[in-house]
Each structure stands twice: as C-alpha cells, then as structure tokens.
Amino acid sequence: xxxxxxxxxxxxxxxxxxxxxxxxxxxxxxxxxxxxxxxxxxxxxxxxxxxxxxxxxxxxxxxxxxxxxxxxxxxxxxxxxxxxxxxxxxxxxxxxxxxxxxxxxxxxxxxxxxxxxxxxxxxxxxxxxxxxxxxxxxxxxxxxxxxxxxxxxxxxxxxxxxxxxxxxxxxxxxxxxxxxxxxxxxxxxxxxxxxxxxxxxxxxxxxxxxxxxxxxxxxxxxxxxxxxxxxxxxxxxxxxxxxxxxxxxxxxxxxxxxxxxxxxxxxxxxxxxxxxxxxxxxxxxxxxxxxxx
Amino acid sequence: xxxxxxxxxxxxxxxxxxxxxxxxxxxxxxxxxxxxxxxxxxxxxxxxxxxxxxxxxxxxxxxxxxxxxxxxxxxxxxxxxxxxxxxxxxxxxxxxxxxxxxxxxxxxxxxxxxxxxxxxxxxxxxxxxxxxxxxxxxxxxxxxxxxxxxxxxxxxxxxxxxxxxxxxxxxxxxxxxxxxxxxxxxxxxxxxxxxxxxxxxxxxxxxxxxxxxxxxxxxxxxxxxxxxxxxxxxxxxxxxxxxxxxxxxxxxxxxxxxxxxxxxxxxxxxxxxxxxxxxxxxxxxxxxxxxxxxxxxxxxxxxxxxxxxxxxxxxxxxxxxxxxxxxxxxxxxxxxxxxxxxxxxxxxxxxxxxxxxx
Numbered sequence: 001x002x003x004x005x006x007x008x009x010x011x012x013x014x015x016x017x018x019x020x021x022x023x024x025x026x027x028x029x030x031x032x033x034x035x036x037x038x039x040x041x042x043x044x045x046x047x048x049x050x051x052x053x054x055x056x057x058x059x060x061x062x063x064x065x066x067x068x069x070x071x072x073x074x075x076x077x078x079x080x081x082x083x084x085x086x087x088x089x090x091x092x093x094x095x096x097x098x099x100x101x102x103x104x105x106x107x108x109x110x111x112x113x114x115x116x117x118x119x120x121x122x123x124x125x126x127x128x129x130x131x132x133x134x135x136x137x138x139x140x141x142x143x144x145x146x147x148x149x150x151x152x153x154x155x156x157x158x159x160x161x162x163x164x165x166x167x168x169x170x171x172x173x174x175x176x177x178x179x180x181x182x183x184x185x186x187x188x189x190x191x192x193x194x195x196x197x198x199x200x201x202x203x204x205x206x207x208x209x210x211x212x213x214x215x216x217x218x219x220x221x222x223x224x225x226x227x228x229x230x231x232x233x234x235x236x237x238x239x240x241x242x243x244x245x246x247x248x249x250x251x252x253x254x255x256x257x258x259x260x261x262x263x264x265x266x267x268x269x270x271x272x273x274x275x276x277x278x279x280x281x282x283x284x285x286x287x288x289x290x291x292x293x
Numbered sequence: 294x295x296x297x298x299x300x301x302x303x304x305x306x307x308x309x310x311x312x313x314x315x316x317x318x319x320x321x322x323x324x325x326x327x328x329x330x331x332x333x334x335x336x337x338x339x340x341x342x343x344x345x346x347x348x349x350x351x352x353x354x355x356x357x358x359x360x361x362x363x364x365x366x367x368x369x370x371x372x373x374x375x376x377x378x379x380x381x382x383x384x385x386x387x388x389x390x391x392x393x394x395x396x397x398x399x400x401x402x403x404x405x406x407x408x409x410x411x412x413x414x415x416x417x418x419x420x421x422x423x424x425x426x427x428x429x430x431x432x433x434x435x436x437x438x439x440x441x442x443x444x445x446x447x448x449x450x451x452x453x454x455x456x457x458x459x460x461x462x463x464x465x466x467x468x469x470x471x472x473x474x475x476x477x478x479x480x481x482x483x484x485x486x487x488x489x490x491x492x493x494x495x496x497x498x499x500x501x502x503x504x505x506x507x508x509x510x511x512x513x514x515x516x517x518x519x520x521x522x523x524x525x526x527x528x529x530x531x532x533x534x535x536x537x538x539x540x541x542x543x544x545x546x547x548x549x550x551x552x553x554x555x556x557x558x559x560x561x562x563x564x565x566x567x568x569x570x571x572x573x574x575x576x577x578x579x580x581x582x583x584x585x586x587x588x589x590x591x592x593x594x595x596x597x598x599x600x601x602x603x604x605x606x607x608x609x610x611x612x613x614x615x616x617x618x619x620x621x622x623x624x625x626x627x628x629x630x631x632x633x634x635x636x637x638x639x640x641x642x643x644x645x646x647x648x649x650x651x
Contacts, residue, residue: 038416038419038420086606086610089610090609090610093609093613094361095414095415095416096357096361096362096363096415096419097555097609097613099363099365099416099419100363100551100555100605100609101605101606101609101610103365103548103551103602103605104548104601104602104603104604104605104606104609105602105606106602107548107598107599107601107602107603107605108599108602108603108606110598110599111596111598111599111602112599225423225424225427228420228423228424229424232417232420262435263431263434263435266427266431267427267428267431269424270424270425270427270428271424271428273420273421273424274406274409274421274424274425274428277409277410277413277417277421278409281409281410281412281413281417282413
C-alpha cells in the first residue's frame with residue numbers, strides 16, 4: 001500500500017513536470033508545422049514569460065490571474081515581433097542557419113533577462129503555493145494539480161481555436177500548403193507571425209504554471225532540451241503527441257530519480273530522446289510524409 | 294587579375310591553384326614556425342589555443358560547411374578526445390600512440406551517435422547531439438574512477454621522440470603540426486569521391502541519392518571524420534589547459550565551435566581558421582575593454598555567451614558568408630577595379646527546399 005501510494009505520488013509529480021515539457025514542445029511543434037523552423041529559444045521565451053509575470057505580480061501589484069494573462073499577452077506580442085522583425089529575414093537560408101539563429105537569440109534573451117531582472121532566482125505568491133488537496137485518500141500538491149488542469153484547459157482552448165475559428169482554420173491551411181493559402185487570400189506572413197505569437201504565449205503560460213513549483217531564474221530555459229525529447233517522442237509534427245511525449249518524459253524522469261542512482265535523473269530526458277531516435281525515429285504519432293525534390 | 298590556363302592534366306589534381314598560392318602559404322608556415330622565437334610566452338600560448346580551436350573548427354567545417362549537417366555536441370567530442378588522451382598517457386602509453394587513438398575513439402563515438410540519427414533529417418542530428426552533449430557532460434562528472442569527477446584530472450607531460458612537450462612553446466609546435474596535417478587531410482578529402490559526395494549531399498540530398506550516393510553511409514562517415522578531428526583537437530586541448538575539469542565541455546563550448554564555422558564563413562577551410570582566430574580573440578578583447586566600456590556593461594555577468602549569441606545572430610542576418618566572404622569581396626573589388634558592381638557580390642536567393650511532400 002505504501003509503495004503504491006508512493007508510486008502514484010511520483011507519477012503525479014512526473015505528469016505535472018511533463019505537462020510543462022509538453023507545453024514547451026507544443027510551441028516547437030506549432031512553429032515547425034507552420035514554417036519548418038525549429039525554435040531553440042523556446043525555453044528562453046518561457047523564462048521571459050515567467051519573469052514578466054513576476055514583474056506583474058510582485059512589482060506592479062496585480063492579481064495573479066490578471067498578471068498572468070497580461071504576461072501571456074506581452075510574451076505573445078514579443079513572439080509576433082520576433083518573427084516579424086528577425087526570423088522573417090532568414091527565409092531562404094538553410095535550415096541550420098535558423099537553428100543557430102534561434103540558439104543565438106536564446107543567449108541574448110538570457111543576458112537581457114539577467115540585465116533586467118538580475119541573476120538571482122525569484123518567485124511570487126500564487127494561489128497554489130504550498131497548498132495540498134485531498135482526493136480520495138491521496139494527498140496532492142495544489143501546484144501539481146494546477147499545472148495538469150491548466151495544461152488540459154490550454155490544450156482545449158487551442159483545440160477549439162484551431163478547429164472552430166476562422167483564423168485557426170486559416171493557420172491550419174497555411175501550415176499545410178503555403179501557396180494554396182496565398183491563393184485563397186490568407187495573409188500567410190501575418191498568420192505565421194501569429195503562430196509565433198501563440199507559441200510564445202503557450203511558453204509564457206508554461207512559465208507561469210511552473211512558478212509555484214520552481215523558482216524563476218535566467219537558466220530555466222534549459223528545460224527546452226527536455227521538451228525536445230517530448231517533441232521527438234511525439235513525432236515532431238503532432239500536437240497531441242507533443243503533450244503526451246512530455247508527460248511520458250516527466251514520469252520516466254521522476255521514476256528514474258527515485259529508483260536509479262544519483263545522476264541519472266538529469267540525463268533521463270536525453271537518454272529517452274536518443275533511445276527514441278534509435279528505436280523509432282519518426283516518433284509515436286508520425287504523419288507519413290514523403291520528400292520533395 | 295590572374296587568369297588560369299590549363300596547361301597539363303596534372304594541374305586539375307593539384308591541391309593548390311597556382312604558384313602564388315604555394316608561395317604565400319609556404320611563407321605563412323615559415324612565419325608560424327618562427328613566431329615562438331620572437332614573441333612572448335603569453336602570445337605563443339594564446340596562438341596555440343587558436344590552433345587547437347582551428348583544428349576543431351576544420352572538423353566542424355567539414356560537417357556544417359561541406360555536408361550541411363549541424364552538430365551542437367562537438368564539445369562532448371572534444372572532451373572525449375581530451376580524457377582518452379590524458380587517461381592513456383597516465384597509463385604510460387606514449388603520446389604518439391595516444392594522439393591518434395583519441396582521434397579514432399572519438400570518431401567511433403561519432404559514428405555510433407550518427408548512425409541512428411542520420412536516417413532522419415539534419416534537424417534531428419542537431420537535437421540528438423545536444424542530448425549527447427548533456428549525457429557525456431554528466432558522465433565526465435560522475436565517472437569518478439576514470440575522470441576524477443569534479444576534482445579534475447592533472448594531464449601528464451607528453452614526450453615526442455624523447456623531447457618533453459612542455460609549456461606554451463611545446464603545445465604551440467605540436468598543435469601547429471597537427472593543424473597543418475588536418476588541413477592537408479581535409480584539402481585532399483574534399484577532392485576525393487568522399488568529399489564530392491559530401492558536397493552533393495549538402496546541395497541536394499535527393500539529387501545526391503539519385504546519383505547513387507548512399508546518404509546514411511556518407512553522412513555517418515562525414516560525422517565520424519568531423520568527430521575524429523575534433524577528438525584530435527581535444528587531445529591537444531588537454532595539454533593546453535593542463536588540468537581537465539568536467540564542466541569545461543558544456544553547451545557553450547559547442548556553440549563557440551559553431552560560431553567559429555559561421556563567423557569564418559561556411560564552406561571554406563580558410564574560414565574555419567579565421568573563425569577560430571575571432572572566437573579566441575573575442576574574450577581577450579572583452580577582458581581588455583572591460584574597464585573602458587560605458588555604464589559598466591563590461592562588468593555584467595554572462596557577457597561573453599550573450600556576445601557570442603549576438604555575433605552569431607548578426608552574422609547570419611547580415612553577412613552569411615562570414616569573414617571569408619568579406620575577404621573574397623575585398624579581393625574581388627581590387628582585382629576587378631574599377632568594374633565592381635552592386636550586383637557582383639549579391640547572393641543568389643535560394644529558397645529553402647521544403648522537406649515535405651505537399
């Protein structure tokens with residue numbers, strides 16, 4: 001009984017951490033599906049979102065909910081500007097140029113955040129900090145539950161947006177066939193920038209959901225590497241796959257931390273990623289795609 | 294302007310284009326050999342560091358500039374080379390054996406990591422090498438029995454033909470010899486069928502495949518060669534730093550290597566060396582400028598990584614051909630004077646080929 005409860009506890013903790021990875025991975029996948037770029041700065045955008053929320057709550061004295069929404073909005077606007085000003089220029093350069101560009105941007109964001117907010121870890125009070133919930137004899141941290149519920153809600157909102165709204169359908173169309181979307185009168189460039197905005201907003205939401213569990217600091221962008229594992233497991237083109245992959249990585253990581261000797265936990269995500277590439281490189285939910293000459 | 298006329302069939306096979314090349318590069322080698330006799334210990338040491346980074350840069354250039362793949366884990370290969378070399382030396386194996394062995398072992402590691410990932414698009418290699426770098430870094434920290442963990446590892450002094458390679462001058466000459474060897478190897482490799490296959494893969498995977506090139510095989514080969522050369526650089530790096538600490542081989546170092554390749558100019562071996570000079574001199578420059586910059590910018594922590602990021606971003610956006618491209622344009626301006634036109638240096642816009650079937 002003791003063991004089963006312990007196991008369940010680990011799984012819930014892992015699922016909560018995994019939801020964060022999943023949300024970051026969701027950002028990669030949205031951008032990759034639309035523009036075939038991979039944004040290596042996604043983790044750093046999450047860090048920026050977390051810091052903006054910290055400023056909103058701790059410095060400007062806003063309510064947690066309002067401050068969080070404001071931070072998501074500001075980060076989304078930042079994502080839009082990033083695409084419109086910087087990334088649109090490299091269309092036509094090889095793919096690895098984009099990889100290096102976003103990696104370089106990540107370093108700049110980190111330094112920028114260090115200059116503005118300092119290099120110390122910060123945190124702010126949330127309605128979920130240090131509270132527990134009791135569900136059927138199981139004691140769970142409210143912070144973990146809030147992450148899981150928040151991720152589910154966000155996924156639902158994104159699903160409804162992409163399936164039901166005019167703009168969402170236009171985004172799907174632009175991702176599937178850029179040229180045909182142009183012919184239908186969709187402003188593809190703006191739509192791509194908006195996808196960057198959604199992706200940055202999702203990352204900011206991940207940063208805010210993470211804030212009750214861990215402090216916000218300049219180097220939290222390195223979580224992005226674990227999110228790669230999530231995206232690869234999901235198949236890099238699949239949105240539900242990214243979230244499921246994230247949860248999988250999170251749970252495996254927690255279990256490895258408990259059952260394996262020290263040092264394994266930090267590399268679990270990397271090992272899972274490499275193993276996945278060896279066993280099934282196309283991911284669990286791969287879309288079948290051919291190659292174009 | 295020099296016009297080249299083909300006067301014999303052997304001319305196409307030569308590694309140099311004309312006598313001028315041979316003269317100037319020979320002069321450069323002579324100057325490099327004399328430098329330790331006339332310059333101070335500090336400068337000789339720094340130049341030795343430049344040579345080591347240039348070796349790694351040439352290795353990465355073969356991968357990024359000539360095969361069109363990107364690796365974010367070359368610091369791990371440098372580390373594998375460094376630890377292999379030092380551990381074997383500590384066991385009493387002579388340096389002339391440990392150096393090639395560390396290169397070979399690193400190449401095998403590269404092949405092992407490249408083989409499964411290179412079936413997919415080049416993007417997966419970037420991600421897989423990033424993950425590999427993380428794993429190797431942790432192994433260096435935790436495998437106390439071999440690497441000494443965080444306590445570090447004192448690198449023994451190597452002997453070449455009975456002469457001990459000590460101090461800045463010793464490392465300088467050994468690194469220079471290895472750099473010249475690696476350049477000679479790369480120039481010849483690029484003129485061989487393997488090199489031609491690599492360039493074909495870079496320009497179009499599909500057309501390379503339809504010409505009968507086995508993609509997975511040549512990509513893995515290119516990756517293994519690149520890793521092996523970086524392993525050689527790692528073996529020398531161990532003697533350069535003299536004391537190995539596991540946290541030296543992190544992502545930042547990998548990013549520095551990629552910066553070498555991009556800043557120097559993709560697709561040119563000369564670029565790898567120019568890039569190495571830039572990357573090694575930038576921290577020195579920061580150290581000198583630290584006090585004279587306004588607003589205390591020079592004292593900010595994390596200045597160096599962000600400057601590397603900034604340089605990378607600016608080069609990709611505004612000068613995609615790097616320093617080498619700048620040099621070629623300047624040369625062209627003088628050679629063609631006064632006929633330089635706006636359009637002469639313009640890049641042909643090549644739209645990134647989609648990897649999807651639509």
